Amino acid sequence: MRNTFSEALYEEATKNEDIYIVVSDISPAGSMAKFTTQYPDRFINVGVAEQTMIGIAAGLALKGCQPFAYTIATFSLYRPFEMVRDDLCYQNLPVTVVGMGAGVIYSTLGGTHHTQEDIAVAGAIPNMQIIAPCDPLECTDATRWCAKQKNGPVYLRIGKAGEPVLTKDAEPWQFGKIRYLRRGSDVCILTYGVITKMAADVADRLQAQGKSVSLVSVHTMKPLDREGIIGALQRHKQVIVIEEHAPQGGLAAQTKQIAWDIKATSRLDTFTLQDAFIHNYGSYEDLLAAHGLSTDRIMAAAG
Amino acid sequence: MEGSRATRANSFDVAVARARCKKYRRRILDMSQHVSALHIGGAYSCTEIVDSIYNEFMRPGNAGGKSPDTFLMSKGHGCMIQYVILEDHGLLSKADLDAYCTPEGRLGTHPDYGNPGIEASTGALGHGLSMVVGMALAERGRGTDGIIYTVLSDGEVQEGSTWEATLMATSLKLTNIVAFIDNNDFQSLGRTSVTHPSFYPLGAKFEAFGWEVVECDGHDARSIYEAVTGRSGTKPLMVVAKTTKGKGVSYMENVPMWHYRSPNKDEYAQAIKELETQG
Numbered sequence: 001m002r003n004t005f006s007e008a009l010y011e012e013a014t015k016n017e018d019i020y021i022v023v024s025d026i027s028p029a030g031s032m033a034k035f036t037t038q039y040p041d042r043f044i045n046v047g048v049a050e051q052t053m054i055g056i057a058a059g060l061a062l063k064g065c066q067p068f069a070y071t072i073a074t075f076s077l078y079r080p081f082e083m084v085r086d087d088l089c090y091q092n093l094p095v096t097v098v099g100m101g102a103g104v105i106y107s108t109l110g111g112t113h114h115t116q117e118d119i120a121v122a123g124a125i126p127n128m129q130i131i132a133p134c135d136p137l138e139c140t141d142a143t144r145w146c147a148k149q150k151n152g153p154v155y156l157r158i159g160k161a162g163e164p165v166l167t168k169d170a171e172p173w174q175f176g177k178i179r180y181l182r183r184g185s186d187v188c189i190l191t192y193g194v195i196t197k198m199a200a201d202v203a204d205r206l207q208a209q210g211k212s213v214s215l216v217s218v219h220t221m222k223p224l225d226r227e228g229i230i231g232a233l234q235r236h237k238q239v240i241v242i243e244e245h246a247p248q249g250g251l252a253a254q255t256k257q258i259a260w261d262i263k264a265t266s267r268l269d270t271f272t273l274q275d276a277f278i279h280n281y282g283s284y285e286d287l288l289a290a291h292g293l294s295t296d297r298i299m300a301a302a303g
Numbered sequence: 304m305e306g307s308r309a310t311r312a313n314s315f316d317v318a319v320a321r322a323r324c325k326k327y328r329r330r331i332l333d334m335s336q337h338v339s340a341l342h343i344g345g346a347y348s349c350t351e352i353v354d355s356i357y358n359e360f361m362r363p364g365n366a367g368g369k370s371p372d373t374f375l376m377s378k379g380h381g382c383m384i385q386y387v388i389l390e391d392h393g394l395l396s397k398a399d400l401d402a403y404c405t406p407e408g409r410l411g412t413h414p415d416y417g418n419p420g421i422e423a424s425t426g427a428l429g430h431g432l433s434m435v436v437g438m439a440l441a442e443r444g445r446g447t448d449g450i451i452y453t454v455l456s457d458g459e460v461q462e463g464s465t466w467e468a469t470l471m472a473t474s475l476k477l478t479n480i481v482a483f484i485d486n487n488d489f490q491s492l493g494r495t496s497v498t499h500p501s502f503y504p505l506g507a508k509f510e511a512f513g514w515e516v517v518e519c520d521g522h523d524a525r526s527i528y529e530a531v532t533g534r535s536g537t538k539p540l541m542v543v544a545k546t547t548k549g550k551g552v553s554y555m556e557n558v559p560m561w562h563y564r565s566p567n568k569d570e571y572a573q574a575i576k577e578l579e580t581q582g
């Protein structure tokens with residue numbers, strides 16, 4: 001996803017000289033290297049200094065530019081949190097804060113590099129918008145949208161590398177609207193981000209059992225498509241939420257809230273990361289499993 | 304001289320500057336009688352600095368339009384002096400200032416982006432200089448010659464984020480930044496020289512980061528003027544301005560309580576009397 005993000009941003013930057021990228025000590029790989037070479041004045045590497053990364057992006061936006069701030073998710077959102085809140089959200093500036101490698105993708109690097117609660121943290125700030133694409137194609141659509149929008153700040157939560165394409169024949173991506181990757185009538189799986197691959201595997205297994213399954217990318221986590229979620233709750237017998245995020249403040253919690261509000265009668269099962277730092281140093285899948293997230297466990301509990 | 308492009312042409316008059324500052328301090332005192340708190344001490348310590356920025360350094364816009372230069376009040380709690388100058392310039396109204404800190408008004412004790420003449424929301428310290436760097440970058444990227452002026456408090460320079468921005472301004476070779484440190488030697492409740500003796504010498508630290516540094520008397524308009532007009536224009540400029548918190552009213556000077564408090568009626572009367580008898 002980081003390469004498709006870079007490619008999409010580079011393409012947008014060729015069309016709009018107000019696009020800047022302010023990065024914090026991250027190697028300019030792939031198209032980011034092209035950006036660096038071709039537009040050196042618009043590629044700013046602040047080094048290991050995330051607070052000024054956000055502040056500089058804010059200053060650029062205050063002068064009408066369209067900046068992106070980019071580094072590993074924990075450092076783009078948590079380290080400079082007050083700058084994100086005050087400089088970007090309070091002033092409502094069209095800056096995209098890119099959280100790369102969000103969730104537990106940096107599996108062997110430990111809790112300092114895991115971004116388990118970013119949706120809750122970013123989502124609690126007024127004016128913040130959140131997009132978490134599920135595959136490289138969604139990442140391209142989201143990046144293009146971020147490069148043009150003037151609503152206010154965006155937290156763009158992306159993966160790292162190797163995510164499979166899941167949306168090739170899906171309906172068009174639209175900011176603020178849930179996106180059906182498959183349509184069925186028995187079970188609806190709501191998910192977002194890199195873990196959508198696991199959700200697709202669960203969908204395959206459920207379909208193999210003879211169930212009619214919807215698979216939905218809830219790529220825009222704020223503003224959440226409340227009407228879309230209500231529709232999913234009303235049109236399916238069972239809704240399953242799978243997310244790579246803490247139980248608080250993410251899709252599971254918000255879907256439960258909506259279900260309560262509308263007195264939904266569908267079965268609702270939620271699968272999230274734990275509210276815990278897990279000291280496991282295996283693969284990405286090992287980390288998810290340590291948190292209780294695997295296709296087998298989800299099937300055992302909700303299949 | 305390269306530095307002269309940062310100023311209005313030959314308009315400097317120290318007596319006029321002094322008269323303006325007296326008027327501005329008086330206006331702040333009047334406003335103090337409507338609210339319990341207004342950061343008067345910090346506004347008085349940077350009165351001459353902010354006056355010089357607005358009335359001597361920032362160039363007027365064409366046909367009465369916006370100045371090509373920008374002022375960002377990094378020490379947001381000093382915004383009272385900014386408000387009264389913006390009123391003097393006609394960007395804020397008397398009604399705006401009369402409604403300060405009321406539900407009917409739009410002005411609070413920190414600058415709020417979106418209000419006329421306010422270029423950024425500040426209040427949390429250590430945010431301003433990074434935004435200044437971003438603004439200066441945007442000016443350079445567009446090939447415009449706008450200069451970004453800012454005032455930092457000395458307490459604010461304790462923030463790590465200020466040093467991140469200090470490093471970036473010179474790493475990016477920005478030359479269109481003129482920053483002041485309102486060096487009144489006070490944080491909200493104590494002397495910086497006591498709590499942080501290693502803070503000094505302050506100017507040398509910025510020099511070590513590659514800035515052009517000049518020291519001046521922050522209450523002497525001529526000293527401020529010469530500090531800025533003498534700049535080389537080849538580096539960002541940091542003016543370390545020696546100031547006195549609460550300057551102009553004897554009982555406020557260097558007394559921490561006046562960081563925030565409003566004077567009562569008797570104190571107000573004494574303050575007015577003192578201001579009126581000053582040259």
